[in-house]
Amino acid sequence: ACLAISVEDVEGDYATEETITNPATGQEETRKIMNMDKLMDRSVRTMIKREEQGKEFGVIVVAEGLAEYLPHSYLEGIPRDDHGHIAISQINLCQILTKHLSAAYETATGKTRKINGLQLGYESRCTQPTAFDVMLGSQLGVGAFRALVEEGLDGVMVSVKNQFDLRYVPFEELVDPENLVTVVRYIKTNSDFHKLARYLEQDID
Known part of the structure; x- marks a missing residue:
């Protein structure tokens, strides 16, 4: 992939916060979210760099878990399960990101590009x-x-x-005994495995 973004990357410049009112409690809560402007900027710069190299193609991979880190405005009306988690299957993350990336690219370059989005499902298990x-x-x-x-x-x-x-x-x-939800094991940030994606993706500097 020319660029790979995972949940573990929602740190530093890629992270920001927003304050929302919890509809269940009426209390204000602050949550960490993905900085969409930074994500779009990095993606557009990747596209432009590849164009300069004569490569009118590329692949950007985004983990579906990032749906949990979308701004609240993107998630209104999306159902959640009994544990409060977003029903990711109800979010067309691919369509959301493709729409914003197309707009960001046009703003940055004054040109339009066809961006094809694909949200992998069971077909990825059929190889x-x-x-x-x-x-x-x-x-x-x-x-x-x-x-x-x-x-x-x-x-x-x-x-x-x-x-x-x-x-x-x-x-x-x-399993977490408090909510009976499987404990998520994230990739350790800055581990060799995590750095692998950085070494393989498109260099934009």
């Missing part, structure tokens, strides 16, 4: 598995059998570590 996928799936499947038959375990998630060594994680470590 042929790689060798790694087959090995991982096989080990997890066998691991489930071994957890039940050999270890007599229950209430665990089968996982792997190192060289596909099996690991059985109790549900108690995976």
Whole structure:
């Protein structure tokens, strides 16, 4: 991808705050949101840089979890689940970002560009598995059998570590006891894995 933006990137220039009134409590709340102007600016600069290099094409990847960080005005009328989370399937994040990016590009350059948005769904799960996928799936499947038959375990998630060594994680470590929602594990900011996206994306400097 020429540019990849994830939830972990909602920091620094990409982050801002807004104060809203919670409709359920009537109380004012301050929440962190994505700085849409900064996101659009970075995206447009990526497009322009590629044009200068003779590349009239590119891919910008945006994590669907960023829908939670859209300004409140973007989320009005969107239903939420019992835990207060946005029903992401009800948000056409792709359409929202494509519309704003088209406008931002025209403002910056005085030109128009066709921007095709694609919100990946089940089609992303229909590609042929790689060798790694087959090995991982096989080990997890066998691991489930071994957890039940050999270890007599229950209430665990089968996982792997190192060289596909099996690991059985109790549900108690995976679920927040206060709201019974799975604890989200974010990529560590500035870790080598997180930096990988920065090294692979389009350099605009």
